Amino acid sequence: MNGSTTGDTDEREAYRLRIRAWLADNLSPRDAPARVHAIDYYTPDVLAANRALQRTLFDGGYAGISWPAAYGGQGLAPEFESVFLEEALAYVTPDFGVLTATTFHICVPTMLAHASPEFLRRFVPMVLAGEALVCQFFSEPSSGSDLAGVRTRATKDGEQWILNGQKVWSTFAHLADFGMCLARTDWEAPKHRGLTWFVVPCASTGLTIRPIKQIGETSEFCEEFFDDVVIPGADVIGGVNEGWTVTQTMLVFERGAGRPDGGAAASGPGPLAPDMVQLAHASGRIEDPVVRQKLARAHTIDYIGKVLGSRIAEMGRLGALAPGMAAYGKLFRGTYLPIRARIGMEIGGERAATWDLADPHGAETSTAYLNGRAASIAGGTNEMQRNAIAERVLGLPREPSFDAKKPFSQVLREANDWKGTI
């Protein structure tokens, strides 16, 4: 039965009122909309403050609202999570930068689908309490788009595993507590069949995490060196040598299925792109008809992205999402975030290109522009999303593969022989 003007059922409305009262008592109201911070904003101290905030949510019963109660969540339907997100928009909530997405929207949803109940009972409450932030260790110097080609080696030693190898591009690994790591456990199987996922504490003996200094002087990514890192057998996610199945789940979440939609579809187009409107005002160009067209374009991108994200999240909840379908969301972000970032530069003009160093937000427009391309590479390039859509959704012929059926050790031997002939 519908008992409210918000479209809530009586049960949801009662939940909304409870949340409203709890938020007012426990969190600080926002004085400005949530914004994307620069990379160097995130320090261990900033994360510590956000961990405390996450703990407040956990203690109040508002963390993991739709995650299973057996693992520390609240076990409620996703609509209740959406109600919470709508109400919490006006408050300061935990912000772990990229680790928010990798932990809460990608890695833990993947673990919930594949890890053992014992592991989940131990691990998920730590995440919900803000004690375990998780980064992703999958890319390697010789394996990015070709993810099944990873060469980090996991060797069984009694009840434990020993990891050796190198990972790269791991976003915020220097600030994370754990990394979800893909390694090769069978070198005689074809490359997709000899892989296994592990959960690795970032403080492990033998694991060196080196932040990579980028052109802007900050470090968003790291490279890692694994030298005899010991992992207990209980910290394997999914079956041994069944890592490719787990990877398919992770790619679905990576491409957007794990993000709660916050009631996006129901809430309509929302306000005109607030950051762009602010920029147009600050540049004195809000009446300029060309700028107004650009504001409309940014707004259209925002709304289409919101609705697409909402549909993908809904398909994920219904269990109807395959990596090919999820690729539409990733391809949208990879294509349109750079366009939106360019619109910011066009609206802001010289003000976006040069700014007063005393203005803490001055660099945001040009940083978004310079970082715009990242969305077309991180988590799988635009080309790989197009391949997934072509092969898995449209049914076009698969890309020819010379190595998918051979033992991986043979693939490496042939690659070495081939190198020797040139």
Ligand SMILES: Cc1cc2nc3c(=O)[nH]c(=O)nc-3n(C[C@H](O)[C@H](O)[C@H](O)COP(=O)(O)OP(=O)(O)OC[C@H]3O[C@@H](n4cnc5c(N)ncnc54)[C@H](O)[C@@H]3O)c2cc1C
């Ligand atoms: C901002 C950012 C954050 C990242 N964060 C992480 C992280 O946290 N953890 C992690 O493990 N990795 C991370 N990565 C790595 C990312 O997943 C890889 O960069 C990505 O998968 C591409 O791999 P690559 O860089 O090796 O490029 P390559 O795979 O070498 O690709 C080079 C070019 O060839 C094209 N190409 C390759 N294969 C094909 C094909 N079959 N068909 C058509 N075109 C193809 C690609 O599209 C690309 O244009 C991150 C990357 C970025 C940019």
